[in-house]
Amino acid sequence: MKTKLSHVGALESEAIHIIREVAAEFERPALLFSGGKDSILCLELALRAFAPAPIPFPIMHVDTGHNFPEVIDFRDRVVERTGVKLIVASVQKAIDEGKVVEDTGINASRNRLQTTALLDAIEEHKFDALFGGARRDEEKARAKERVYSFRDEFGQWDPKGQRPELWNLYNGRHKPGEHMRIFPISNWTELDVWNYIKDQDLEIPDVYYAHKREVFQRDGMWLAKTPFINMAEGEETEERMVRFRTIGDATCTGAVDSPATTIDQVIEEVGATRITERGATRADDRTAEAAMEDRKKEGYF
Amino acid sequence: MDLLRLATAGSVDDGKSTLIGRLLYDSKSIFEDQMEAIETTSKNKGEESVNLALLTDGLRAEREQGITIDVAHRYFATPKRKFIIGDTPGHTQYTRNMVTGASTADLAIVLIDARNGIVEQSRRHAFIASLLRIPHIVVAINKMDLVDFDEEVFENIRQEFTEFATKLDVPDLTFIPMSALLGDNVVDRSANMNWYQGATLLHHLEELHIASDRNMVDVRLPVQYVIRPQTDAHHDYRGYAGTVAGGIMKVGDEVAALPSGLSTRIKSIEVAGKPVDEANPGTAVVVLLEDEIDISRGDMICRVNNQPEVTQDVEAMICWMADGSQLTEGSKLAIKHTTNWARTIVKDMRYRLNINTLHRDEAATSLKLNEIGRVRLRITKPIFADKYRRNRTTGSFILVDEHTNVTVGAGMIIDTE
Numbered sequence: 001m002k003t004k005l006s007h008v009g010a011l012e013s014e015a016i017h018i019i020r021e022v023a024a025e026f027e028r029p030a031l032l033f034s035g036g037k038d039s040i041l042c043l044e045l046a047l048r049a050f051a052p053a054p055i056p057f058p059i060m061h062v063d064t065g066h067n068f069p070e071v072i073d074f075r076d077r078v079v080e081r082t083g084v085k086l087i088v089a090s091v092q093k094a095i096d097e098g099k100v101v102e103d104t105g106i107n108a109s110r111n112r113l114q115t116t117a118l119l120d121a122i123e124e125h126k127f128d129a130l131f132g133g134a135r136r137d138e139e140k141a142r143a144k145e146r147v148y149s150f151r152d153e154f155g156q157w158d159p160k161g162q163r164p165e166l167w168n169l170y171n172g173r174h175k176p177g178e179h180m181r182i183f184p185i186s187n188w189t190e191l192d193v194w195n196y197i198k199d200q201d202l203e204i205p206d207v208y209y210a211h212k213r214e215v216f217q218r219d220g221m222w223l224a225k226t227p228f229i230n231m232a233e234g235e236e237t238e239e240r241m242v243r244f245r246t247i248g249d250a251t252c253t254g255a256v257d258s259p260a261t262t263i264d265q266v267i268e269e270v271g272a273t274r275i276t277e278r279g280a281t282r283a284d285d286r287t288a289e290a291a292m293e294d295r296k297k298e299g300y301f
Numbered sequence: 302m303d304l305l306r307l308a309t310a311g312s313v314d315d316g317k318s319t320l321i322g323r324l325l326y327d328s329k330s331i332f333e334d335q336m337e338a339i340e341t342t343s344k345n346k347g348e349e350s351v352n353l354a355l356l357t358d359g360l361r362a363e364r365e366q367g368i369t370i371d372v373a374h375r376y377f378a379t380p381k382r383k384f385i386i387g388d389t390p391g392h393t394q395y396t397r398n399m400v401t402g403a404s405t406a407d408l409a410i411v412l413i414d415a416r417n418g419i420v421e422q423s424r425r426h427a428f429i430a431s432l433l434r435i436p437h438i439v440v441a442i443n444k445m446d447l448v449d450f451d452e453e454v455f456e457n458i459r460q461e462f463t464e465f466a467t468k469l470d471v472p473d474l475t476f477i478p479m480s481a482l483l484g485d486n487v488v489d490r491s492a493n494m495n496w497y498q499g500a501t502l503l504h505h506l507e508e509l510h511i512a513s514d515r516n517m518v519d520v521r522l523p524v525q526y527v528i529r530p531q532t533d534a535h536h537d538y539r540g541y542a543g544t545v546a547g548g549i550m551k552v553g554d555e556v557a558a559l560p561s562g563l564s565t566r567i568k569s570i571e572v573a574g575k576p577v578d579e580a581n582p583g584t585a586v587v588v589l590l591e592d593e594i595d596i597s598r599g600d601m602i603c604r605v606n607n608q609p610e611v612t613q614d615v616e617a618m619i620c621w622m623a624d625g626s627q628l629t630e631g632s633k634l635a636i637k638h639t640t641n642w643a644r645t646i647v648k649d650m651r652y653r654l655n656i657n658t659l660h661r662d663e664a665a666t667s668l669k670l671n672e673i674g675r676v677r678l679r680i681t682k683p684i685f686a687d688k689y690r691r692n693r694t695t696g697s698f699i700l701v702d703e704h705t706n707v708t709v710g711a712g713m714i715i716d717t718e
Contacts, residue, residue, distance in 0.1 A: 005583050007304035007383040012573055016585035017544045020526045024598055024640070049585070051574035052538060053530035136374040143373045160362055162371060163708045164397050164622050166404040168544065169637050169699045173706035187385055189376050274333045293361055 015184035016049040029129035033059040035071040036247035038133030058085035064110040065092040066228040074205040089121035109252040119155040141293035153177040155299030210243045221254030245277040308406035315412040320481035327488040330377035372402035381507040396671035397622035408437040431469035436514045446480040450493040515582040520548030522602040523639035540587035546694035551579040559601040565592040599641040601685035610717035621668035623709035628668040638698040649677040689713035
């Protein structure tokens with residue numbers, strides 16, 4: 001019998017504590033689920049937090065319409081296996097209703113449009129707390145964010161006016177129309193997530209493992225050829241052995257060259273890499289030095 | 302492998318960012334794209350060398366002003382241990398952010414510039430670390446290269462600091478002479494200071510014994526949530542979920558629930574859905590009991606013969622954190638203690654502490670932003686509390702403004718009567 005908590009045990013307990021605290025104190029929480037590894041981890045921790053009872057809140061997928069089909073299949077299987085309630089907030093619907101206008105040009109992406117679909121869904125369902133799988137090791141603005149991150153009635157984050165957050169005493173108080181973003185795995189690193197997926201034998205979408213795919217190079221990143229992406233003149237596809245380190249909108253999530261087809265190989269690769277996962281794979285963070293901070297202020301995840 | 306949370310405090314001038322940068326860089330926790338990004342930014346700003354502060358100063362305003370405003374969290378691991386750094390600002394006007402970053406720390410690093418010796422800021426950082434009862438303090442006497450690696454300089458600072466620390470309550474104090482810039486005694490031993498026989502900083506961080514820092518004696522489980530599946534398979538299941546706040550909980554233990562005072566035995570304990578025989582402080586558990594007794598969120602499970610105080614009156618040290626308001630006698634606020642919310646009123650302002658001189662001003666009538674003082678509080682309902690020095694979880698609370706909903710105070714219980 002171990003008498004001290006291992007570091008992953010400590011992170012697991014911290015996350016479960018946060019999830020239970022939210023379920024106890026908020027009226028209408030929901031868990032943001034993209035089908036990516038971090039949201040899979042959040043869902044798994046939520047299932048464990050309330051076992052053997054079902055989780056007392058729905059999951060919500062903000063669907064850009066530009067998905068990898070493997071990820072949508074995966075999402076639907078998860079819903080069937082766990083019995084959780086799924087809500088889909090559709091960017092396509094927001095476009096069809098004329099609430100947002102799609103970017104054009106070769107770097108067109110629906111990444112930013114997600115914010116509108118997300119904020120609309122929060123309003124429609126009157127959610128007062130949204131769990132997200134953001135981690136502080138991902139990005140410099142996220143490194144500064146609290147576990148309970150307050151959003152005003154416009155969904156805005158105020159990085160300079162964050163509430164003090166002490167011990168494990170979380171303050172979720174807010175007025176009607178305001179809400180909290182909750183980040184239970186703030187203190188996990190990419191490697192922690194992978195080790196947990198391995199130790200607990202969690203299922204993840206196949207695109208995280210190396211596979212052959214038609215890709216083309218842009219800004220030093222491999223982008224997948226999909227029906228949604230506009231290719232510039234001179235950009236040519238080739239078939240390569242790649243895998244994805246993050247999963248987001250298919251038009252701005254890059255793949256990395258990789259031979260890693262098993263979880264052990266992935267962990268070895270992640271442990272040895274010298275590039276952060278967002279640096280390697282996220283075109284959306286490259287537009288400006290403070291791109292993430294600026295998007296978060298508008299209400300992004 | 303276990304987890305050590307450490308807090309650093311200081312300003313850019315102390316070499317704090319260089320120190321963190323050195324720890325991250327030498328443990329291969331800075332990635333190439335991060336390094337390239339800060340190199341580009343440094344160059345664009347016309348700085349001569351790479352500014353490592355940019356690694357932790359992630360907000361636009363911080364980069365523009367060249368100061369640390371809020372806590373940044375950084376992560377690194379060695380084969381022996383995983384570390385979370387809460388990097389906090391050192392200036393007086395950001396004391397609340399330092400308190401935020403330090404509240405859960407196992408260890409604090411207080412940086413001293415060897416050229417300047419102990420200054421007001423070093424005293425303040427040490428005091429806040431002791432107020433929050435961070436069990437281990439490392440005094441990093443930095444920039445030894447600028448004082449010719451002189452042992453006497455180190456010795457004088459060590460003696461002066463040790464003397465000052467007798468006024469504080471610091472269980473473990475370690476002094477390390479170093480040069481973060483050159484890397485002396487950070488990860489590798491210094492070739493310039495053979496007179497120093499102690500460990501390097503990283504070695505100290507790796508080998509430090511922290512398992513017994515938590516209270517392993519007084520069993521405390523603040524109930525967070527009652528799990529009742531109400532399904533056919535688990536018809537009679539009634540589990541009390543919470544995070545163990547003290548002591549080791551074991552299956553078969555006789556326990557009591559507060560406020561009812563009724564007792565029973567622990568039938569089983571589950572962690573993340575799996576049964577275990579015992580659970581330590583910090584573990585999120587579900588406890589099932591032999592007898593059905595009325596327990597809900599906010600209640601406390603403890604041992605029959607070892608119970609916290611049940612009280613509506615506490616004496617506490619408060620760090621006030623509000624920009625626009627002051628804490629005075631008669632102030633009414635919301636209070637959160639463990640899993641309980643209640644309301645409280647300030648009955649008496651005992652004194653305000655000068656956090657630089659430790660002088661107690663008993664004539665003070667209010668606390669302003671970043672001020673610390675002792676008050677007496679009356680709470681609308683009984684809480685189940687221990688002294689903070691005995692238990693950092695059941696001895697702490699936050700104060701919240703009922704109109705703005707902002708967290709405006711951090712409280713540490715000195716006495717419960």
